[in-house]
Amino acid sequence: MRHGRILVTGGSGFLGQRLAHRLLARGLRVRVMDLPGALPATQGPADPALQWQAGDVRRAEDVRAALAGCDGVAHLAGLLTPACLADPVRGAEVNLIGTLQVFEAARAQGLDRVVYASTAGVYGPEPGHPLPVTHYGAFKLAAEGAARASWHAHGLASVGLRPYVVYGPERAQGVSAGPSLACCAAALGQPCTIGYTGAAGLVYVDDVARAFEHALLDAPARGAQVFNLAGTVHTVDEVIAEIRRQVPGARLDAAGPPLGIAPDIGEDGLDAWFPDRPRTTLADGIAATLAHYRNQGAHP
Structure with missing residues (x-):
């Protein structure tokens, strides 16, 4: 696929751009598909690829x-938890029906796999098997089931992350x-309240993007695989402490309930599937994020 083209749905977003x-x-070559309002008004001197x-x-x-003329697809388009809570029907249309549309188009075009974004939100607050407590998690878990059905019915392989x-x-x-918002605020000298409390797994965006790259280009197409990208478990207090270590006096706090996902969901099978995968530490990830926003503040 060295000279091929990859479709990235939702590719104008945070992860899609990376x-x-x-x-x-x-x-x-990359084709980004997204809603009109999410795409740049002008391409400017964009990469011709x-x-x-x-x-x-x-x-x-x-x-x-x-998808026409593409040799692979990374399906990242979706609505997150707040949007799914506000409008569950639209959330299901985007997160489940949209995923089915991608699988059907990939099958019709004869692709060997679909790589798609699921979420740790398929888990609930208790460790163990997936048992989501949000519409977002429920729709993503259903999409994983649809991926398994596509493999068993049609032989279309997939990787869900x-x-x-x-x-x-x-x-x-x-x-x-x-x-991420707290890093931005600290770098620009502004206050910020993180909107959840408790512990959660944190994983730096470049590590996630590398996993999707591996699924698309390096891993064999085999079955309907799903892997947790849990990162390293940190409490919100630990995140705030690390940001303050790097930005003394940062005006940060946290409020709100925990995320409703068991903190330590594990990463069973991930190391065997992706040996030598990157593992950015919290300190390094925060440093990179702060540096980005400091540069942005200096050069708006």
Whole structure:
């Protein structure tokens, strides 16, 4: 697939942009599909290997048009927990029906796999088997079931990745954006309240993007695989303490309930599937995020 093209749905988002840049660096062409309002108004001096295409994953014709001529797909488009809570029907349309549209288009085009974003939110507050307590987690768990059905019915392989709290530069959406927003506020000298409390697994955005790259390009296409990307468990107090260590006097606090996901969900099978995967420490991830926002503040 060295000279192929990869479709990234939801590719204008926080994770999608990181993944697109990694794929371009591998010498691939990338087509980003997202809603019109999420795409840049003008491409400017964009990389000629990068295409932007407006579309809605709920519409079969949009997905088929975006996937035409592509050799692989990373399906990242979705609505997060607050949006699914506010409008569960639309959340199901995007997160479940949209995923089915991608699988059907990939099967029709003869792709060997679909790589898609699930979530640690498929777990509930008690450790063990997936038992979501949010609409978002429920829709993602149903999408994982649909992926298994596509494998058993049609032989279409897939890899679903379940990130926990993904943090890093430009993360702004969702309840778990708190650590990233706190870094931004600290770097710019502003106060911030992280919107959840308790412990959760944190994983730096580049580590997540690398896992999606591995699933697309390096791992064999085999079965309907799903892996947790749990990162390292930290309490919100530990996150605040690390930011204050690097930015003394940062005006940060936290309020709100825990995320409703068991803190330590484990990463069974991940090391065997992805040997030598990157593991950015919390200190290094926060340092990189702070540096990004300091540069942004200096050069708006």
